[in-house]
Amino acid sequence: MKDKIALAARRTGTLLKRLLPNDCALCGGASDDALCPGCLDQFFGPAAVRSRCPRCANPLPEAAPSLSGGTQRERSEHSGSGLPIVHGLDRQLCGSCLSDPPAFDRTLVAADYDLPVDQLVLQLKFGHRLALAPLCARLLRDAVLSHPDYTLPALLCPVPLGPRRLAERGYNQALEIARPLARSMGVALHPQLVVRVHETAAQSSVAPERRQQNIAGAFAVPDAALVAGRHIGVVDDVMTSGRTLNELAATLKRHGAVQVSNLVFARTPPH
Ligand SMILES: [Zn+2]
Ligand SMILES: [Zn+2]
Numbered sequence: 001m002k003d004k005i006a007l008a009a010r011r012t013g014t015l016l017k018r019l020l021p022n023d024c025a026l027c028g029g030a031s032d033d034a035l036c037p038g039c040l041d042q043f044f045g046p047a048a049v050r051s052r053c054p055r056c057a058n059p060l061p062e063a064a065p066s067l068s069g070g071t072q073r074e075r076s077e078h079s080g081s082g083l084p085i086v087h088g089l090d091r092q093l094c095g096s097c098l099s100d101p102p103a104f105d106r107t108l109v110a111a112d113y114d115l116p117v118d119q120l121v122l123q124l125k126f127g128h129r130l131a132l133a134p135l136c137a138r139l140l141r142d143a144v145l146s147h148p149d150y151t152l153p154a155l156l157c158p159v160p161l162g163p164r165r166l167a168e169r170g171y172n173q174a175l176e177i178a179r180p181l182a183r184s185m186g187v188a189l190h191p192q193l194v195v196r197v198h199e200t201a202a203q204s205s206v207a208p209e210r211r212q213q214n215i216a217g218a219f220a221v222p223d224a225a226l227v228a229g230r231h232i233g234v235v236d237d238v239m240t241s242g243r244t245l246n247e248l249a250a251t252l253k254r255h256g257a258v259q260v261s262n263l264v265f266a267r268t269p270p271h
Helices: 002-011 013-018 037-044 095-099 118-126 132-145 163-169 173-185 208-215 243-254
Strands: 106-112 155-158 231-239 259-267
Touching: 037 106, 037 132, 106 132, 118 132, 118 173, 118 231, 118 259, 132 173, 132 259, 155 173, 173 231, 208 243, 231 243, 243 259
Parallel strands: 106 259, 155 231, 231 259
Antiparallel strands: none
């Protein structure tokens, strides 16, 4: 395991050098904060905010009114999906969510998982830069609170790691983000709300057509009383295909959750 960490650290050695205290985590420039004002504005400021599908957070085309060719439905406050009221551009669901609605109701993200923002996650995950977790949490909190229509969950939980992966890495990066996020939003956190009941291969290592099978039945809810009738927020560092978060949301709903939101630092843009 130590070899793996050393390798990851060497691969990103240049960036590590930039991550000395008081250096901006993205550009390496002198900064009083974890990100310099320039990077904060460039990668997380108003100009970087994209119009996204409220349900899966995939970017929506800027000009086209809807991916579904005008058959887009507007969800009301009391829709069966539990989707909260949304305003303006946020009314649009992407074609994929219209044709094949996921088990979760809402996804909020701070950024695309793309250069150079992905370096924050890679450093947090593989470079043991745990100090970046509060930064990710702060950026995610700001993104969440920028949606005035959004009602905060009653309880947050991280996407759990299996025991083997947890032992290898030593920490769950989703939990490291969830802790300061929960604190700063005043929402309770329950790290063991959902557990992995069997070890799965990393989704990134599995062929796309086998990913659903890989993750099916992976999660369990030890105490359903914590979930029943509540809005649960699921925290993760990165959302790619969304299958893991979908399986988790389906598990929570089977245990009575009325609404499930994904609060994810970065979203992999579609190819
Ligand atoms: Zn910077
Ligand atoms: Zn969508």
